[in-house]
Amino acid sequence: MTKATAKAHPVPAAQELPWWRGAAIYQIYPRSFCDSNGDGIGDLPGITARLDHVAELGVDAIWVSPFFTSPMRDFGYDVADYCDVDPIFGTLADFDMMVARAHELGLKVTIDQVYAHTSDLHPWFEESRQSRNNPRADWYVWADPQEDGSPPSNWQSVFGGPAWTWDARRCQYYLHNFLSSQPQINAHNPAVQEALLGVMQFWLDRGVDGFRIDALNFLMHDPALRNNPPAPYDGRRRTRPFDYQLKIYNQSHPGIVGFIERLRALCDRYGAVFTLAEVGGDLAETEMKEFTAGDDRLNSAYGFDFLYADRLTPQLVAATQAKWLDTPGTGWPSWAFENHDAPRALSRWCAPEEVEAFARMKAILLASLRGNIIVYQGEELGLTQVDIPFEQIQDPEAIANWPLTLSRDGARTPMPWQVQGEQGGFTTGQPWLPLGEENHARAVDRQEADPASLLHLTRDLLALRKSHPALRSGDFAVLHAGSDVLAFRRVAAGTSVIGVINMGPRHATWPAAASTSGGVLQVVNGAAPGTLPPFGALLIEE
Incomplete structure (x- = not known):
């Protein structure tokens, strides 16, 4: 480095x-x-x-x-x-x-x-599931079963299985997009x-x-x-x-x-x-x-x-x-x-x-x-x-x-x-x-x-990054995106930074679109202007 x-x-x-x-x-x-x-x-x-x-x-x-x-x-x-x-x-x-x-x-x-x-242990849900007419009855998503007793819709949960669980207190299903112990808020x-x-x-x-x-x-x-x-x-x-x-x-x-x-x-x-x-x-x-x-x-x-x-x-x-x-x-x-x-x-x-x-x-x-x-x-x-x-x-x-x-x-x-x-x-x-x-x-x-x-x-x-306006908030323009090499320019407040990064495990050719002149701000893995060893990367201020 x-x-x-x-x-x-x-x-x-x-x-x-x-x-x-x-x-x-x-x-x-x-x-x-x-x-x-x-x-x-x-x-x-x-x-x-x-x-x-x-x-x-x-x-x-x-x-x-x-x-x-x-x-x-x-x-x-x-x-x-x-x-x-x-x-x-x-x-x-x-x-x-x-x-x-x-x-x-x-x-x-x-x-x-x-x-x-x-959680299904939240006081809001504990109250909501007690009946269909309590003050928080509709703070969660409740629905009646279909005529055959199956869930109200075909929705599936992220963690596997139907997104509906039957609750015997209300004789309704409640919705949960994740675990059955994570009932869905009715926002x-x-x-x-x-x-x-x-x-x-x-x-x-x-x-x-x-x-x-x-x-x-x-x-x-x-x-x-x-x-x-x-x-x-x-x-x-x-x-x-x-x-x-x-x-x-x-x-x-x-x-x-x-x-x-x-x-x-x-x-x-x-x-x-x-x-x-x-x-x-x-x-x-x-x-x-x-x-x-x-x-x-x-x-x-x-x-x-x-x-x-x-x-x-x-x-x-x-x-x-x-x-x-x-x-x-x-x-x-x-x-x-x-x-x-x-x-x-x-x-x-x-x-x-x-x-x-x-x-x-x-x-x-x-x-x-x-x-x-x-x-x-x-x-x-x-x-x-x-x-x-x-x-x-x-x-x-x-x-x-x-x-x-x-x-x-x-x-x-x-x-x-x-x-x-x-x-x-x-x-x-x-x-x-x-x-x-x-x-x-x-x-x-x-x-x-x-x-x-x-x-x-x-x-x-x-x-x-914190001290350089171009890196913190500047525009990002891609100059080159090859099989392994990325080159870009970031510009803000009258400053410009060129970045050239080799994402591959082999030496790569420096992209023609990227300048090699200017002050080197940071370099890793033996890179230099014009030279890109495996995983080599550098930032140059134009």
């Missing part, structure tokens, strides 16, 4: 933008970040204790995955109390301390909000919308700076309960009934936009609050843009272009960047290569012997994308997917669909903080998932002591 110092830039042009535009955000999965009390599960005090590491990376914000009261059947995405902390993670006082420490370190705090469904109901906005206001009043809205396109369904049509066969193996349908009526109702506008209006009352939609599925690109089009909707959308891609290619990068051009009416994207639901990128995109070099190339690419970038905990260390034996798997989706569905647990393994010690400094007890020997060897303290490590490179790249 080498770098050269280029001329100083007038940063004010970037500073005039909202703090989140072009930001680097660090995702923390609380169960696996740091355990403060020895029970083997990460918690909020553990996050607070390790925030210095996050701040030193140079990110702008943290995104903390769910820590709310929950039976943990889907590890926090089944919320039983939106306005409290589950005891395994700590208390509201611990949350307040985490926010205060993050703000001291200059970090914004973003948290998940799961509005499409709750068509104005009272439900008011309650959800009240939840958001609760966290805003506690100093939260932003929200990622989970599964937002599942928020509203077709009230007529029309059957979904079959999906045309695309040649890929289908492992779930969910994959056999076009998801037209169980999700993606046009009314979602109206709720988004109400949500945005609330956030605007608190100033520069960041709002991020998670949107997947057949209509992801259309909905991402719809949910972020205009100043009265969400700030950004988080798609799945990279998260489940089997290969990283120039064509993939070029296609994703072309979807989000700087044109009126087009929203602002957010990109992630990894997260708590997707396999670690290094295990998808390169051979084991290529991990070290590929990780450096991947880091320079992520830091160069137009939009917000999200670094998943451990990505700065080059963590790979851990193979979890079936008897240790915790992931309900993987258990239900074994062995056809890859366990999400392999990307949720604990952070390795120290090389010494069996549990890598994550806990003094037995961790809820194994660390994995390969990842343990990439511990923070070992990389901290090595100036040439991926950890130090990540810090350098994030500092460069």
Whole structure:
């Protein structure tokens, strides 16, 4: 790794933008970040204790995955109390301390909000299921059976099987797009919308700076309960009934936009609050843009272009960047290569012997994308997917669909903080998932002591992105997208940066469209202007 110092830039042009535009955000999965009390599960005090590491990376914000009261059947995405902390993670006082420490370190705090469904142990659902005429009777999606007793529609759940479960109390079915213990909210109901906005206001009043809205396109369904049509066969193996349908009526109702506008209006009352939609599925690109089009909707959308891609290619990068051009009416994207639901990128995109070099190339690419970038905990260390034996798997989706569905647990393994010690400094007890020997060897303290490590490179790249207007907020123009080589230009505030990246394991020819003159800002894997060794990459200021 080498770098050269280029001329100083007038940063004010970037500073005039909202703090989140072009930001680097660090995702923390609380169960696996740091355990403060020895029970083997990460918690909020553990996050607070390790925030210095996050701040030193140079990110702008943290995104903390769910820590709310929950039976943990889907590890926090089944919320039983939106306005409290589950005891395994700590208390509201611990949350307040985490926010205060993050703000001291200059970090914004973003948290998940799961509005499409709750746990079946949430008081709202416990009341709703008691009768057809109680005050919350229609806070969830209930429907009578068909004449033959079968479910009201053919809708299928993401985790397998019908999206309807019979409830003997009401003698009706209730809808659940995920686990049967995650009943679907009826967000068509104005009272439900008011309650959800009240939840958001609760966290805003506690100093939260932003929200990622989970599964937002599942928020509203077709009230007529029309059957979904079959999906045309695309040649890929289908492992779930969910994959056999076009998801037209169980999700993606046009009314979602109206709720988004109400949500945005609330956030605007608190100033520069960041709002991020998670949107997947057949209509992801259309909905991402719809949910972020205009100043009265969400700030950004988080798609799945990279998260489940089997290969990283120039064509993939070029296609994703072309979807989000700087044109009126087009929203602002957010990109992630990894997260708590997707396999670690290094295990998808390169051979084991290529991990070290590929990780450096991947880091320079992520830091160069137009939009917000999200670094998943451990990505700065080059963590790979851990193979979890079936008897240790915790992931309900993987258990239900074994062995056809890859366990999400392999990307949720604990952070390795120290090389010494069996549990890598994550806990003094037995961790809820194994660390994995390969990842343990990439511990923070070992990389901290090595100036040439991926950890130090990540810090350098994030500092460069933050200080250079072209990399933080500039346009992205593809100059070349060959079989292995990507070249692009980013321009903003009178500055211009050329990026040339070889994504392949062989020497490649420098693309004619890319300049070789200018100051080298960053280079990895032995690249130089005009020279592209395997996984070589560099950024040049024109």
